[in-house]
Amino acid sequence: xxxxxxxxxxxxxxxxxxxxxxxxxxxxxxxxxLASLKTAPIPGPTATELNDVVLDKNAAIALGxxxxxxxxxxxxxxTACASCHFGAGADTRTVNETDPGLRRVDANGFPSADSxxxxxxxxxxxxxxxxxxxxxxLSDPNNSGSAVISDNNNIVGSQGVFxxxxxxxxxxxxxxxxxxxxxxxxxxxxxxxxxxxxxxxxPRQAPSVINAVFNYRNFWDGRAQSTFNGVNPFGTADPNARxxxxxxxxxxxxxxxxxxxxxxxxxxxAVGPPxxxxxMSATGRSFLKIGxxxxxxxxxSLQQISPTDSVLASLALVPGAGxxxxxxxxxxxxxxxxxxxxxxxxxxxxxxxxxxxxxxTDEYLLIEYNFSMFWGVAIQMYESxxxxxxSRFDQFMAGNRTALTAQEQLGLSAFQGKGGxxxxxxxxxxxxxxxxxxxxxxxVEQLPGGRWHDVGFHxxxxxxxxxxLGIAAADPSGLASLSVAQLASLGLVQGTPVPPAAPVSVxxxxxxxxxxxxxxxxPYFLNGGQATLQQLVDxxxxxxxxxxxxxxxxxxxxxFSDTEKAAVVAFLKSLTDERVRNQSAPFxxxxxxxxxxxxxxxxAWREQRIVIPATGAAGGPPxxxxxxxxxxxxxxxxx
Numbered sequence: 274x275x276x277x278x279x280x281x282x283x284x285x286x287x288x289x290x291x292x293x294x295x296x297x298x299x300x301x302x303x304x305x306x307l308a309s310l311k312t313a314p315i316p317g318p319t320a321t322e323l324n325d326v327v328l329d330k331n332a333a334i335a336l337g338x339x340x341x342x343x344x345x346x347x348x349x350x351x352t353a354c355a356s357c358h359f360g361a362g363a364d365t366r367t368v369n370e371t372d373p374g375l376r377r378v379d380a381n382g383f384p385s386a387d388s389x390x391x392x393x394x395x396x397x398x399x400x401x402x403x404x405x406x407x408x409x410x411l412s413d414p415n416n417s418g419s420a421v422i423s424d425n426n427n428i429v430g431s432q433g434v435f436x437x438x439x440x441x442x443x444x445x446x447x448x449x450x451x452x453x454x455x456x457x458x459x460x461x462x463x464x465x466x467x468x469x470x471x472x473x474x475x476p477r478q479a480p481s482v483i484n485a486v487f488n489y490r491n492f493w494d495g496r497a498q499s500t501f502n503g504v505n506p507f508g509t510a511d512p513n514a515r516x517x518x519x520x521x522x523x524x525x526x527x528x529x530x531x532x533x534x535x536x537x538x539x540x541x542x543a544v545g546p547p548x549x550x551x552x553m554s555a556t557g558r559s560f561l562k563i564g565x566x567x568x569x570x571x572x573x574s575l576q577q578i579s580p581t582d583s584v585l586a587s588l589a590l591v592p593g594a595g596x597x598x599x600x601x602x603x604x605x606x607x608x609x610x611x612x613x614x615x616x617x618x619x620x621x622x623x624x625x626x627x628x629x630x631x632x633x634t635d636e637y638l639l640i641e642y643n644f645s646m647f648w649g650v651a652i653q654m655y656e657s658x659x660x661x662x663x664s665r666f667d668q669f670m671a672g673n674r675t676a677l678t679a680q681e682q683l684g685l686s687a688f689q690g691k692g693g694x695x696x697x698x699x700x701x702x703x704x705x706x707x708x709x710x711x712x713x714x715x716x717v718e719q720l721p722g723g724r725w726h727d728v729g730f731h732x733x734x735x736x737x738x739x740x741x742l743g744i745a746a747a748d749p750s751g752l753a754s755l756s757v758a759q760l761a762s763l764g765l766v767q768g769t770p771v772p773p774a775a776p777v778s779v780x781x782x783x784x785x786x787x788x789x790x791x792x793x794x795x796p797y798f799l800n801g802g803q804a805t806l807q808q809l810v811d812x813x814x815x816x817x818x819x820x821x822x823x824x825x826x827x828x829x830x831x832x833f834s835d836t837e838k839a840a841v842v843a844f845l846k847s848l849t850d851e852r853v854r855n856q857s858a859p860f861x862x863x864x865x866x867x868x869x870x871x872x873x874x875x876x877a878w879r880e881q882r883i884v885i886p887a888t889g890a891a892g893g894p895p896x897x898x899x900x901x902x903x904x905x906x907x908x909x910x911x912x
Contacts, residue, residue, distance in 0.1 A: 305700035305710060307689065309670040310662035310789070313701040315486060316536045316708040317657060325609065326534065326650060332607040337655025338584050339572045339596060339603065340648055342863045346547065346567065348555040349434055350447030351575075354546065354652070356867045357431040359885055361793035361853050362481030362659065364431040365899040367401045368870030368881065370801070372428040373458065375476040376741045385739065389458050392425040397459045398471045398870050401429065402904035403911070406796070406804035407811075409818045414808070417815040417830055426740060429801025430475035431552075432868065439555035441634050442566040447575070449566065451555040461871070469878055471871050473551045477741070478801035481794050483853060483860070484787050486657045487702040488729075489711040490538050493783045493799050494744050495730060496755050497542035499708075501653075503532030503646035504560070506541040507750035516643050517623055519611040525625040527615050527639060532646060536708060539656050540649035547648070561621055564644025565634055572596040572603065576863045581889030583858035584655075604640060604647050612647075613640040658859045661789050661850035669847075677847055683837070684844025692813060692831040692841065697731055697785045703848075704785040705729045717758045717769050721826045724778040725758040725771045731782050731825040734817025735798055738781035743799075745780040754779070780823045789848045795899035804900045805911055806842045814838060857892030 317323070327333050340346070341354045357364045364370070373395075377388040391397070395405075408427065413419035436459065437451035456470045463469040477493050491497035498508030503516045520528040534540060547563055550556040573596055578589035590597040605613060616628045618636050626636055640647075666685075669676040677685065688694045697705050704710075706729025718728050730744045744756045754760055756779040761771035771777070783799050797803040803812060812818065816830030833841065853860050864887040868880045886893060900911035 305695075305705070307670060307685075307695065307699065307703070308701040309667040310484070310660065310701050311667060311671060313487065313662075313707075313709065315657055315660065317486070317653075318534045318536055322534055326612065326646075327607060327654070328609050329607055330654065332603065333651050333654040334658060335584050335588060335655075336600075336603045336607045336647070337651035337653065338862075339600075340652050341655055342576065342865060343567075343573055344575050344865060345447045345570050345573075346563070347434060347553045348437060348439065348449045348451055348558055350449075351866065351868065352434055352553050353865060354543070354553075355862065355865055357433070357475075357479040357546075357552070358482045359862075359865060359867060360896050360899075361790045362483035362485070363794040364479040365793075365795065365897065365902060366432065366867070366869050366883070367899070367902050367904070369398045369432045369471055369868075370401060370429050370474055371395050371397070371399045372430045372474040372476045374426050374428055374740060375458075376746075377426070378739050378742060380739070382742075387426075392427045395425065395427050396461070397474075398461050400870065400904055403804065403900065403906045405903075406802070407808045408800065408802040411815075411818075414811040414815060415835075425802075426736070427800075428474075428476050428478070429796045430477055431479040432472040432474045432870070433546075433552040434550065434554065435470050435472055436550065437555035439558040439562070442562050444565070444634065445569045446566075447570060449555060449558070454556070463878065464873070464876070469871070472868060475551055477799055478796060480786055481790065482656050483659045483661050484702070484789055485542070486539055486653075486660065487704070487707045487709075487787065488538055488784065489706055489708045489716075490729075490784065491542035492545070494746060494755050495706075495727065495784055496748065497538050497545060499536060499538050499541075501532070501534040501537035501540040501649055503534070503643070503649065504544065505645070505750075506545045507748065508541060509533070510748060510750045510752055515623065516612070516646055517615075517619065517639050519613075519615050519639070525617050527617050527619075527625075529623055534650065537650070537653055539653035543652040543656075544645050544649045559621070560645040560648075561637055561642060562634070563648075564641035565631075565637065567644065568599075568601050568638075568641055570600070572598070572600055573863055576865060577887045578863045579861065579887045579889030581861075581891065582863070582887070583861050583890040585863070586889075601640060607651060608647060612643050613638075615639045661853050661860075663852065664789060664850045665847045666789075666844075667850075678843070680840050681844045681847045684840035684842070684847075687831075687833060687837045687841050688844055691837065692833065693827070693829060694813070694831075696827045698788055702787055703789065704787045706785045715769070717761065717771055719770075720778055724776045725762065726778045726782060726825070727756050727758050729785050730756075730779065731785060731828065732778070732780065732821075732823045733828050734819045734821065734824045735802070735812075736781075736800055737819050738821060738823045741781065741783075741799060743779075743781050743783040745782065756782075778823065778825065781821075782823075782825070788845065790850060790853045792846045792849045793854060793896050793898065804903065804906075806845050807838070807912075810838050810841050810845075852892070854895050855892035856888040856894075856896065858890035861888040861890055861892065863887050 377385040408425040410422040436456040440450040460468040497506040500508040502514040504514035546552040760766040814833040
């Protein structure tokens with residue numbers, strides 16, 4: 274057993290005690306009734322923990338909103354977090370969004386031979402059409418036994434950055450010093466006998482950040498841990514994650530410290546994409562370098578902010594672009610001085626060099642060194658305000674019995690009854706992956722039949738298990754699995770009710786998403802395989818597409834009638850909060866120009882751009898729907 278595994282055992286043993294694990298406990302079905310989201314407390318760290326880090330909550334929220342929408346943050350100077358989460362918190366672009374299935378593995382768990390091969394007709398820079406969906410086509414989607422017309426094992430993900438090698442930041446510049454690298458997967462013909470890189474696309478669809486605060490763990494595979502370590506997504510599983518803290522009694526006035534913030538999976542998630550050479554970064558860019566860059570870049574300098582922005586109005590440079598304050602000033606207003614107030618200059622390992630100003634890009638002030646923590650906590654503070662609790666469904670559950678039509682109420686009845694959807698989409702949060710559910714049940718539970726799994730993670734037969742192992746995949750921090758149940762079965766976690774060598778059911782299991790605003794967040798599922806709510810409901814009605822021993826035993830064929838299908842679709846539309854659709858507070862935002870694939874214009878390839886205008890507290894135009902943006906899509910065709 275490795276030292277890392279020993280440390281992980283200790284970490285999760287403590288977690289087990291905190292969550293109230295009882296030896297011999299088995300979970301079973303949750304007794305979680307649906308309710309208005311207004312009844313759900315907003316999860317987060319304790320007041321004591323937060324006060325040790327945050328000086329001013331409103332200032333932290335403002336900083337987090339600026340960070341989230343900041344186009345300068347990507348290595349290319351144009352890619353923001355919001356580039357993949359601009360439409361109801363999700364990504365509704367239709368060009369250059371396909372991935373060949375890079376997470377596909379063979380029977381031994383190694384990358385599959387075809388994981389870099391696109392399905393015929395698909396490929397880099399592919400423009401999606403309505404006829405592409407669903408990716409798994411049956412002769413009769415109502416019949417689970419119907420013939421398969423075609424099966425596309427690609428992913429509709431989210432385009433990020435071109436493949437570049439990181440060299441260094443250029444202080445004061447938006448674009449970094451980076452070297453283009455030929456991309457063997459995401460490239461097309463340049464029409465002159467050579468190849469042209471296109472933006473890389475993720476091997477999973479981007480889930481919405483709206484209401485993500487309620488998730489106990491984030492990312493589809495749950496790798497963004499509930500405890501934030503200030504550095505990366507892996508929480509206590511990474512014993513080497515360290516920050517620097519001002520300490521007048523220590524040599525040179527600071528010391529190295531571990532950082533722990535509970536119920537902070539959003540912060541753990543936020544520090545993942547910035548280092549990804551698919552999503553936001555040139556290969557090899559560290560958060561230290563990101564901090565070095567961003568401290569010297571004027572916030573949102575390329576973007577417009579509405580004078581009525583619900584958070585940033587007082588900081589906006591109007592007329593003009595961006596904010597009138599620096600990120601350094603915003604960090605100092607938001608965070609306790611012990612995380613930044615020092616004249617010490619250190620190297621990448623936190624070793625003292627001298628006092629004063631850094632002399633090169635390999636020397637850092639504490640405010641640069643701790644930037645990953647500022648980034649994660651601030652974005653968590655902002656995303657915690659993105660709660661859509663005023664849909665007609667929420668109004669109905671709060672007592673307004675006229676808020677839903679008769680058809681929508683029929684859909685609600687089918688959702689809770691015949692469909693069994695409530696087995697996973699339960700509670701006020703409409704997901705069993707919620708903090709409140711894990712607090713009540715524990716991190717693991719025993720399924721019917723005796724196998725153990727992680728609460729809130731299920732295999733629903735969406736794809737063959739080896740297309741994406743989900744929570745059963747190895748933890749990037751070096752552990753054998755992201756699944757607590759599997760680690761416990763292997764003897765690597767103590768304090769859970771899972772006996773050593775106990776059978777587990779975690780292969781291909783992914784987090785249950787919440788369903789609010791689902792009308793606006795297509796394409797659906799982990800693989801982006803369905804373009805419309807009708808296709809989504811068809812999938813559940815027939816009981817999935819790939820039955821196997823890995824599929825959750827609580828998942829079955831709903832067998833909806835056509836009338837019930839239409840009613841469930843109508844009910845799902847009632848989950849839309851009109852503030853989200855109209856981009857009004859708290860869902861208003863700065864402007865953002867996003868990329869949408871390459872196009873050849875008069876023999877020259879150039880990127881298409883979509884300009885998302887800034888909205889203020891009163892909102893703006895309603896969000897476009899994914900299906901209607903597809904080639905061949907229209908309101909009539911999509912319905």
